[in-house]
Amino acid sequence: MGRKGAAGAVGFVAAAGAGLVAGVLAGARQISGPQRPWPDYRFSPFEVGASSEDVSFTADDGTQLAGWWLDRPDSERVVIVSHGHRGNKSDMLGIGPGLWRAGNTVLLFDFRGNGDSQDGPQSLAHYEQADLRAAIEYAVARRPDAALVLVGFSMGAAVSILVGSGDSRVAAFVLDSPFADLHGVIRNAIGKLRLPPVPLLWLTDRATQWRYGYAFGEVSPIDRFADLAPRPVLLMHGDQDRVIPVEHAQRLYAAAGEPKPTLHIFPGADHCGGYFQDRQAYIDMVADFLGATSEGRLVT
Helix, strand or coil: CCHHHHHHHHHHHHHHHHHHHHHHHHHHHHHHCCCCCCCCCCCCHHHHCCCCEEEEEECCCCCEEEEEEECCCCCCEEEEEECCCCCCHHHHCCHHHHHHHCCCEEEEECCCCCCCCCCCCCCCCCCHHHHHHHHHHHHHHHCCCCEEEEEEECHHHHHHHHHHCCCCCEEEEEEECCCCCHHHHHHHHHHHCCCCHHHHHHHHHHHHHHHHCCCHHHCCHHHCHHHHCCCCEEEEEECCCCCCCCHHHHHHHHHCCCCCCEEEEECCCCCCCHHHHCHHHHHHHHHHHHHHCCCCCCCC
16 A cells, blocks of 8 residues: 555545445445546656656456566666555656666556556455566566566555565565555554444455455465565565554564565654655665675576
8 A cells, every 4th residue: 555545545444434334335445446536647757867668568357557668678687666555657756767777677567447557456455466467477578587576665565475475486575565464454544543443344344345356364465475585575664654554564574484584664754655764775775685685686
């Protein structure tokens, strides 16, 4: 769940508390229903002076997806960057071009129902797994010689865990503000509004299953986190995160296999706020992490 998705999560809880059945259905729609901003003005690589190519690929359910390919033909890595809930690829125009300038080929893409991608069944990190799988297939087909890295923010980080845990082609992970389990994210949002968590969480979960075809319990990155090992993982989180509390990162770290991830906590940072404390330092930290894995060549 990205910064744009944070308001959505709180909005869903407010709706759920307003009138039970109607509120719960509205809450489920806030999480998984189609929503596009209007007017949908977005920046592109043009604004940041990055050379890019418009690309497209298709998820296995037929959803058409759009992306930007920032090419470094001589690079040893392809970095796939996944945005947060209700975000889009233009949100990634800091870290994406930053890693491109550091010598990496980078793929930025829109999850379904966002940016330039087609609408399709949407969720919070469930159906979007098909989108990341399609992005991986595109990157591998285009650069089969390169090591593959997944970089994700919030929901995008959770999707990176769920998809990358079962794909040995992924050589390393950079995960900013992932959630350990979807139940915990929704419970936190309910608690902020001082509403009774148990009935609202249960009812919204059931409404989501009925209306959108998936259950919160099916989205549990912590159950797959140990499978990332022994690949390198950089796990980052703000200690003042109001959307996905830092304890999610601590739980993921405890569940990790060996070697343990590199865990970096940003003091005073809110949700996905580490980048904004010092943009260049953040990019340098990620680039250095990738470069430090076997002298710039990632080893699976």
